[in-house]
Amino acid sequence: MANNPHTNPNSNGPHDEKFKTSENSKSESLETYRSDAEGHDLRTNQGVRISDNHNSLKAGERGPTLMEDFIFREKLNHFDNERIPERIVHARGSAAHGYFQPYETAAKYSKAGVFQDPGKKTPVFVRFSTVQGPRGSNDTVRDVRGFATKFYTDEGNWDLVGNDMPVFFIQDAIKFPDFVHAVKPEPHNEIPQGQSAHDTFWDFVSLMPEATHMVLWTMSDRAFPRHYRNMEGFGVHTFRLIDKQGKARFAKFHWKPLAGTCSLIWDEAQKLWGRDPDFNRRQMWDDIESGNFLEYELGVQIVEEEDEHKFDFDLLDPTKLIPEELVPVTPIGKMTLNRNPDNFFAETEQVAFSPAHVVPGIDFTNDPLLQGRLFSYLDTQMLRLGGPNFHEIPINQPVCPAHNNQRDAMHRQTINKGQASYEPNSIDGGWPSETPAAPENGGFESYQERVDARKIRARSPSFGDHYSQATLFWNSQTDVEKEHIIGAYTFELSKVKRPWIRERVIKEILPNIDLELARRVGENHGIETPTSKPAPAEELGASTLVDSPALSLMARLPGNIKYRKVAILVADGVDADHVEGTKSRLEAEGAQAMVIAPSMAPVKAASGQTVSPDGMLNSEPSVTMDAVVVAGGAESVTTLSQSGDGVYYLQEAYKHLKAIAAIGEGRGLLAKAGVPMQEDGIFLGATVDDIFTPFAEAMGKHRVWSRDSKANTMPA
Ligand code: HDE
Incomplete structure (x- = not known):
């Protein structure tokens, strides 16, 4: 086209150089908008200095407030409008900045700039979220976690809007409003908040067998991660990666937590x-502030186009995963989250993710859930962020330029120069111009x-298997994980008031996953279960694998004590050497030691030294820790043993399968708490050196799993 300066030989106007950004590009772009009030006078939004911020303007000291008081009106008016609609799902979230860096070039899979150069750090912003609860709900509810990453690449924003589970509840986006209405607090009384343990959720999922696989994931301990740094992430859908030659491959994205x-x-x-309702967000914030950054490896499972149909499930079906044993996850780079936002609302609340935000080299498939999502995110953000200019909000702006002929609308910030807001044009030199198609030019x-098909409203028969991967997941769990899943179904269904819904789950759904799972949950509800699977063969499906060990949380235990939080229990008369010795050994291996005392008053050690507590027995309880050490010192242990909070600390730690160590007289507190001394995961010794190595080893396995069957004997 003659007016396209890209192709017009007579045009020598400017055009975009290839953009080279750095790890800091996003932070630098936000700098323009940061505001620091230090040293400034208090002013109105119009810049007028305010001389009295305590009294409104009145007709007489005790008289009515005057309409004329523009200072008062402006302040109240802004305050009255501070809230925006929260996200319809994923309302509660918490985010951090960081960067992504490839290990080596992944050019053989994708031409996307973000994957090409191992020396290149691309800025990212990641928001973790729960799904069901409102903005003010609890962090540790049983729920899916969102894991949404915005890559600010040189070629535009790429959003990988994933979850911490690799599958989803439904196969077609048209069912999303039904699903969300069912799982959300019930409409008549807005109960329960942040929970799936209620009638409408179980009613829906038991009538929708395709939900079974994902429900099983949410009944596992994956539904409440210890820390965002300990959570896997998944792109869920099958995407396409496109290389420079234009060849496409199917790809699933994975985040593997390095911790x-x-x-x-x-x-x-x-x-x-x-x-601590803010448990997950607080830990991420505190860790980043203290330099303990979160790290994840980005991996891909690649399937060649010609292998599309070689699996016993459909790659387009979002209720299915590709077992890692069939297609390994190839690591392609690492993401580090290393900076907290400056302002929660401006960044975490206003960030707008969308699976439709892709860059050249990444493309979609016909997964009908993904196709629906491509519409939904922009649509909801129009309402949530007040119109079509939300891409101008600083956190949402790309780090490369974005020019086009879109104009006006609510809250427009950009001052577009020139007269031609159309293309082609000959008035403004033909700019901005299209990028002629060719991979080296960088246009999408x-x-x-x-696509050669009839228009049809139907579900592909290849989506008909609703159970085989649920069975695969169940088979892949360790005995402890299975017990926790049985406990979860039992608990959730105990909150379901309508007996026919409980019966439907226990008699018609669970047996199709596993007869023993159904029998055990049935036993707990006094419901007899069938002795053979009730679903028709095509719904039961058949998995080529019997199990997939990668699906167990135990497959990736930390193996060390880095970032683990350990309480050292002390009171007056404590042996200071035990405290110092334990602390220094824990910290040397990257763990965080917290000295916990009955109060915040400095503790007088037996030696006369002073030990400063980091927290109190009841303000930093054992549920916020990974392990507990009871320091010796006869007087200290007597005081702790006489404290209900001290005794409870150990009982609860025991119940939650935590490693417990006692040095010297410390064992007295175990005796008082009824914690068995001769058991796995309990470490007694006269010195720190006696206990440390096996104690640390046990912590590296996260929990003392062998104690699981006894945990319930502890009345904490
Ligand atoms: Fe979302 N989802 N979703 N979702 N989703 C939203 O977008 C939607 C789905 C996910 O931290 C909404 O801006 C539909 C799967 C995350 O800001 C909304 C369907 C996966 C977040 C929306 C799905 C996700 C959202 C609400 C089925 C994992 C939070 C507010 C077709 C791959 C992002 C918003 C953040 C948020 C729609 C299913 C992940 C309404 C229609 C599957 C992590 O647009």
């Missing part, structure tokens, strides 16, 4: 709702998938 996978225990998660060209 290993660890979850809470249900009883612990529930207690945390009260003890959709993958030319051949």
Whole structure:
């Protein structure tokens, strides 16, 4: 086209150089908008200095407030409008900045700039979230976690809007409003908040067998991660990667946490709702502030186009995963989260992710859930962020330039110069101009998938298997994980009031996953279960694998004590050497030691030294720790043994399968708490050196799993 300066030989106007950004590009772009009030006078939004911020303007000291008071009106008016709609799902979230860096070039899979150069750090912003609860709900509820990453690449923003589970509840986006209405607090009384344990959720999922696989994941301990750093992430859908030659391959995205996978225990998660409702967001914030950054490896499972149909499930079906034993996850780079936002609202609340935000080299498939998502995110953000200019909000702006002929609308910030807001034009030199199609030019060209079909409202028969991967997941769990899943179904269904819904789950759904699972949950509800699977063969499906060990949380335990939080219990008369010795050995291996005392008053050690507590028995309870050490010193242990909080600390730690060590007289507190002394995961010794190595080893396994069957004997 003659007016396209890209192609017009007579045009020598400017055009975009290839953009080279750095790890800091996003932070630098936000700098323009940061505001620091230090040293400034208080002023109105119009810049007028305010001389009295305590009294409104009145007709007489005791008289009515005057309409004329523009200072008062402006302040109240802004305050009255501070809230925006929260996200319809994923309302509660917490985010951090960081960067992504490839290990080596992944050019053989994708031409996306973000994957090409191992020396290149691309800025990212990641928001973690729960799904069901409102903005003010608890962090540790049983729920899916969102894991949404915005890559600010040289070629535009790429959003990988994933979850911490690799599958989803439904196969077609048209069912999303039904699903969300069912799982959300019930419409008549807005109960329960942040929970799936209620009638409408179980009613829906038991009538929708395709939900079974994902529900099983949410009944596992994955539903309450110990820390965002201990959580896997998944792009869920099958995407396409396109290389420079235009060749496409199917790809699933994975985030693998370098700190290993660890979850809470249900009883612990529930207690945390009260003890620290901000448990996950607080830990991420504190860790980043203290330089303990979060790290994840980005991996891809690649399937060649010709292998599309070689699996016993459909790659387009979002209720299915590709077992890692069939297609290994190839690591392609690492993401580090290393900076907290400056302002929660401006960044975490206003960030707008969308799976439709892709860059050249990444493309979609016909997964009908993904196709629906491509519409939904922009649509909801129009309402949530007040119109079509939300891409101008600083956190949402790309780090490369973005020019086009879109104009006006609410809250427009950009001052577009020139007269031509159309293309082609000859008035403004033909700018901004299209990028002629050709891979080296960097324009987005959709993958030319051949589509030759009838228009039809139907579900593909290849989506008909609803159970085989649920069975695969169940088979892949360790005995402890299975017990926790049985406990989870039992608990959730105990909150379902309508008996026919409980019966439907136990008699018609669970047996199709596993007869023993159904029998055990049935036993707990006094419901007899069938002795053979009730679903028709095509719904049961058949998995080529019997199990997939990668699906167990135990497959990626941390193996060391880095970032683990350990309480050292002390009171007056404590042996200071035990405290110092334990602390220095823990910290040397990257763990965080917290000295916990009955109060915040400095503790007088037996030697006369002073030990400063980091927290109190009841303000930093055992549910916020990974392990406990009781320091010696006869007087200290007597005081702790006489404290209900001290005794409870150990009982609860025991119940939650935590490693417990006692040095010297410290064993007295174990005796008082009824914690067995001769058991795995309990370490007694006269000195720190006696206990440390086996204690640390036990912590590296996250929990003392062998204690699981005894945990319930402890009345904490
Ligand atoms: Fe979302 N989802 N979703 N979702 N989703 C939203 O977008 C939607 C799905 C996910 O931290 C909403 O801006 C539909 C799967 C995350 O800001 C909304 C369907 C996966 C976040 C929306 C799905 C996700 C959202 C609400 C089925 C994992 C939070 C507010 C077709 C791969 C992002 C918003 C953040 C948020 C729609 C299913 C992940 C309404 C229609 C599957 C992590 O647009």
